[in-house]
Structure formats: C-alpha cells, structure tokens
Amino acid sequence: MFGIPLFDLAWLLVSLLVAGAITGLLAGVFGVGGGAVAVPILYELFRILEVPEEVRMPLCVGTSLAVIIPTSIRSFNAHKAKGAVDMTILRVWAVPVVLGVFIGSVIARYAPADLFKAVFVIVAGISAIRLLFGKDTWRLGLDMPAKPIMVGYGGIIGILSALMGIGGGQLSNLFMTFYNRPIHQAIATSSGLGILISIPGTLGYIYAGWPHMADYPTVSAFQPPLALGYVSLLGLVLFIPTSTWMAPVGARITHRLSKRRLEVAFGIFLLLVCVRFAFSLLG
Template identity: 75%
Template sequence: MAGISTFEIIWLAVALLGAGAITGLLAGVFGVGGGTVIVPVLYELFQAVGVPEEVRMPLCVGTSLAIIIPTSIRSFNAHRAKGAVDMAILKQWAIPVIIGVAMGSVIARYAPADLFKAVFVVVAGISAIRLLFGKDSWRLGLDMPGKIVMNIYGWIIGVLSSLMGIGGGQLSNLFMTFYGRPIHQAVATSSGLGVLISIPGALGYIYAGWPRAAEYPDVAALQFPLSLGYVSLVGLILFVPTSVLTAPLGARLAHALSKRKLEVAFGIFLLLISLRFLYSLIG
C-alpha cells in the first residue's frame, strides 16, 4: 500500500493473523461467522492505513463476509458432526435469507457509513441485553412460528447480516432463544446460516464497491489487486488461515461450557462491540 512503511505493513500482517485466530475461535464458540470481531478490528486497521471514513465501514463489512466463508463452513461442519444442527430451520430460512442478503448488498452501494455502525449498535445491544439479563420467561412462543413468520425472520436476518458483515448467528441465536430453543442448539444451527449469508454477501459487496473504488484512485487499499470492490483481498488472505484452524477448537469449547456461561460470555462480548461503535457514532 502506498505511503505505508515496512514496519506498518508487518504490524498490519501480524494484527490480521492474530485477529483471524481469535475470530475462528469465537466463530466456533458462539456459532457466529466472526463478523462481530472482524468488522471492528478491520475498522481500526483500515483507519491506520488511511482508508477514508466514507468507504471504510462498507470495506470492513464486505471483507468480513468474504472472510467468514471458510470459517462458517468449518464451524458448521463441526457442530453438525455433533448432531446439534436443526436442518429443518436452515432449509426454511435458505431462500428468504439469500433474498435479504441480496437486498442488503444493494443498500450497501448507496448507504452512508453511519448506517452500518447504527445497525451494529442496535442489534448487538439488544442481543447482549437478552443474553445477560433475559429470563426463560422472555419468550415469543414455546415453539418456532409458522412458515410466513419464519420467512419474514429469515429475510430480516439476511438484510441485517449483510449490513453488519456477520454470518447471521448473532441474530438467529436471539430469535431461536426467544422461541424456547436451547442456546447450544441455537448456536449450532446458527453456524449454518454463515454459509448461506457469506457467499452471496461477499459477491454483492464486490458489485457494490466496484464503482466506489474508482472514485478513490489514490487509496491503494481499495484498488486491485489489494481489493475487489468492497472486499479487501489482503485482509482475506491473512485472516483465513488462522481463523479456519481455530474454528473447530471453539466448537469443542462451546459444547464443554454450561448454558449460562455461554450466554454470559456471548452477551459481554456483544455489549463491548455495541459500545465501541456507539462511541464511534457520537464521537
């Protein structure tokens, strides 16, 4: 990248490798694609290398969606091997989720940077409150709803996930626990959504970011071969190896934790992420 010293390049590479390892671990533990870690980490790193505020957040989101493709596949396979994934729910959500992702990618082409942050704050904040302070009596029903409602939820998950750069686990965990599903089953099933969301989402952000990159010819991080649209290839290459290696370790850890410990850990994590982006919005 133009204007960056050798030390800064080395620091960036080490940071991306380390964040990738943490991302994979959290993906396995919480059944998320890792976007809630990837996006804030990339936001700080891209700021350090001079990516403008106007395109920094969508570049983080698009890169996150590309990164979580292999991580989600590994996490999903690990949970499915333990027989914890509800495949009926995944099949029900497949089409509406993909439609939602496509719509979110179109929104990303025109949305201001603050929209991405606001979605992060609201969704992560609500999820954290539910996990940390919620009670078993906080339910929308005793079983999953009918087809129409499920399709609507799937569409919402797809849209919001594509704007947050996540694999949908955070949203589907919240939804499934509100309908009485155990957190371990919600985590395992949510890992499968990452596969449905990340692939079309990454392709959508390449499309959305391609014309925007041409508007910033002096920003090396947005230009090929370092990026394709809103997907940073250098971020993808450095994140994937360590995240794929650590995802199965996280899945094993998730099944070793008690229900309450898993809820508290995930809730604290989401609360910190929400506060970080809230500070960015008002700062």
C-alpha cells in the same frame, strides 16, 4: 508497502493474524461468523492504509463477509458432526436469508458509513440484554412459529447481516432462544446461516463497491489486485489462515460449556461490541 513505517506494518500484520484466530474461535463457540471482531480490526487496517472514510466501513463489512466463508463452513461441519444442527430450520430460512442478503447488498451501495455502525449498536445491544438479563419466562412461544413468520424473520436476518458483515448468528440465536430452543442448538444451527449469508454477501459487496473504485484511483488498498469492490483481498488473505484453523476449536469448546456460562460469555462479548461502535458513532 504503502509508505507505512516498518514497525507499524509489523504490528498491523500480527494484529490481523491474531484477530483472524479470534474470529475463527468465535465462529465455533458462538455460531457467529466473527464479524464483530473482524470489522473493527479491518477498520484500523484501512485507516492506516488511508482508505477514505466514505468507503472504509463498507469495505470492512464486505471483507468481513468474505472472511466468514471458510470459518462458517468449518464451524458448521464441526457442529453438524455432533448432531446439534437443526436442518429443518435452515431449509426454511435458506431462500429468504439469501434474498435478504441481496437487498442488504443493494442498500450498501448507497448507504452512509454511519448506518453500518448504527445497525451494529442496535442489534448487539438487544442481543446482549437478552442474554445477560433475560429470564426463562422471556418467551414468544414454546416452539418455533409458523412458516410465514420464519420466512419473514429469515429475510430480516439476511438484510441486517449484510449491513453488519456478520454471519447471522447474533440474530438467529436471539430468535431461536425466544422460542424455547436451547442455546447450544441455537448456536449450532446459526453456524449454518454463515454459509448462506457470506457467499452471496461477498458477491453483493463486490457489486456494490465496484463503481466506487473509480472514484479513488490513487488509493492502492481500494484497487485491484488488493481489492475487488468492497472486498479487500489483502484483509482476506491475512485473516483466513488463523480463522479457519481456530473455528473447529471453538466448536469443541461450546459443547463443554454450561448453558448459562455460554449465555453470559456471549452477552458480554456482544455488549463490548455495542459499546465500541456507540463511541465510534458519537465521535
């Protein structure tokens, strides 16, 4: 397949299945879509498949958003069953988040590959610092802000999530904890954002990548039936089985962890992601 040595192909398939399981676990534990794991693994997949650098990173991001669809749905249902989701916040964010995703998808059509990596580094770094070193006194308020601020932040979540290939959990967790919401509730509520972001985001990346497919007619991994625009159907098929299976497991783990352990675990995870893409930018 694609001229890849059998050993390399077997290693790649196993890695993708394992990465799918980790993606689903993170979706449940942290209320994120797992894009921070999916994107680096997919980047390696497309490197081996000789996808050109110019389209490799957006292909990773678009595929990650598609992977997030089933994991977010399962994660959200698991958290909602425990009564931990604040549906009022999700209703306020629904429209601006979707509009933000649309804007982000349009940007993705023209953005250079390094923009996606830079957004990862900035957002993951800020979130990690807040979780690892933040104090209870680091508050913007004791309750959620007025609706106009919520709407504006929802739009920002949508744009950045579309550029990062994530379900918005990192951003909404950060916002909600700054406004005195418990980390467990922030994670549970954030899981619902994955649905609002991943579906329109996937459609947006199909649109964004469609005209670029004609520029690389000899790259099989970037052509139908293996891809639609910036969404790899190959990556999607390999990720979904294990990621969907593990999402409810992660949700159950969340409600057994203490607040501080959850914050430290999430902070370390984000810091590793930040470092990984920072080195990628420097290279």
